[in-house]
Amino acid sequence: MGSRNGDNPHIGIVGAGVSGLRCADILLSHGFKVTILEARNRIGGRICQSDELGYTVDIGPNWIHTWDSGDVHPILKLAVETQTPLHHWNGKQLIYNSSGNKVPEEKSERLSTLLWEIIEKAFKTSEAAREKDKGKSIPREESLYDFISKRATEELEDEEDRQVLIQMSEMWGAYVGEPVWKQSLRFAWMEECCGGEEVFVESSYSAILDRIAKAATEQAEVILNAKVTSINTAHHDKSQKKAILRIENGNEYKFDQVVMATPLGWLQKNMDSFEPALPSRLSSAFHNLKLSQLEKVFITFPSAFWISDTTADSFPAYTNWLTPSYAHDTNPHGWPQEIWNLAALAAPNKHPTILFYLYGDCSRHIVNAIHGRPKAENFTFLRDFFQPYYSRLPGYDVASEACIPKAILATEWLKDDLCGNASYCNFQVGVEEADQDILTIRQGCVDRGLWFCGEHAAPFEESGTVAGAYLSGESVGRRIVELYKDESNTAE
Ligand SMILES: Cc1cc2nc3c(=O)[nH]c(=O)nc-3n(C[C@H](O)[C@H](O)[C@H](O)COP(=O)(O)OP(=O)(O)OC[C@H]3O[C@@H](n4cnc5c(N)ncnc54)[C@H](O)[C@@H]3O)c2cc1C
Structure with missing residues (x-):
């Protein structure tokens, strides 16, 4: 050469x-x-990592979207080679409806299973159209949300079930960084990695x-x-x-x-x-x-008040507050909120911390509000914004020290010119x-x-x-x- x-x-x-x-x-x-x-x-x-909470966390990627057990997937392979500890979540979820009440476990599991079946069908529909006519038979303005809403109407008779399932579909936003109604149905097949097992990097x-x-x-x-x-x-x-x-x-x-x-x-x-x-x-x-806006907010408490000795292993990995109607002052648009329970990780990466994923306009709202402002002001702003959600977790007691956030870390990729002021690309309607x-x-x-x-x-x-x-x-x-x-x- x-x-x-x-x-x-x-x-x-x-x-x-x-x-x-x-x-x-x-x-x-x-x-x-x-x-x-x-x-x-x-x-x-x-x-990229931050030590601002007193321990190291990834402010960018945390997950490995796998398609195999590590023989081929290059990043999973490197994780194994570098002995990076990985977490497989317990698969349980805790869902609050838009009034802030818990959705019964049986119901949330049934609807979640149905939702993923519908998403699988959407992948197949978009793949079939790709093969047939390069996707042209799906109008370019049609979204994944349109597909889900239509199927929910066909498959669920109960109006409340339908509404909950449609609201649950908004969790798609935390995968792709923008709301589910912006996700192009024609190119849904390109997001298939969202369907495989999701492994969480415990350390960084x-x-x-x-x-x-x-x-x-x-x-x-x-x-x-x-x-x-x-x-x-x-x-x-x-x-x-x-x-x-x-x-x-x-x-x-x-x-x-x-x-x-x-x-x-x-x-x-x-x-x-x-x-x-x-x-x-x-x-x-x-x-x-197009580009999306995923941001992360870590809230750490003196102790993990939401779990007890008996629930530590079984506490849901994932909690979702669907279209909140009870936080008008801070969240008038009813942006849904979701967390992962980082107290479930193994020591030394286990922390009394919940990790919120924000996307789309909610990300833009939060980052624009905190950017360039003093840390103490941001702490108050973020605590007040997220309090309506974490205060609904089991074990919350407004008078308890354990329930007052100790530290909050919010990412600001939106303001980072060198990552293009966004999180990553996605395929939006149009x-x-x-x-x-x-x-x-x-x-x-x-x-x-x-x-x-x-x-x-x-x-x-x-x-x-x-x-x-x-x-x-x-x-x-x-x-x-x-x-x-x-x-x-x-x-x-
Ligand atoms: C909040 C967040 C969460 C994410 N979560 C996950 C996840 O869980 N799992 C996952 O797989 N992916 C995730 N991603 C996506 C993942 O981080 C990216 O896909 C990947 O890191 C992009 O790598 P890259 O090399 O394409 O770009 P980058 O990592 O952005 O590298 C580009 C480099 O170019 C440099 N640069 C820019 N402009 C110039 C210039 N003019 N001159 C010189 N250098 C320049 C930048 O500083 C940067 O170092 C996440 C991203 C974000 C923001």
């Missing part, structure tokens, strides 16, 4: 998230010279990240605090063979090939950084895909041909030496996940390796 000018090819990767790091690993293992330009002062991108993703980053940190040149502001591939032709990247401080770097591993949201806002402009089909592909958009992004501009990887360019069913970002970086790395193999074969 050699570059077109005789040296080892030098590849520039923009962004040291999972996708960029995995791409670097592949290239390094084939003898390429790699430089990673990363705008932050750390690697990992959306994989940091050992997995270290393993993914190992080759890059040991063998590549990794330049931190290097925000790329211009990508010039005008001279990437047979004579000059160089792509030029400029970073914020004015420094320039030249490469044989450039891999953009920056988030979709960053690309959407920075199209004018590319010189020459990207082909119109490619730039429209970036804009056709999108015409999301699969073709992704294929176009994956194809990149090979003739200009310009490639794209990231969660938004992932294998279809892994879009938006760590595994998807990893596989997408891997794929670009392998294609660059092949490109140079092909060239040296031609030269011979």
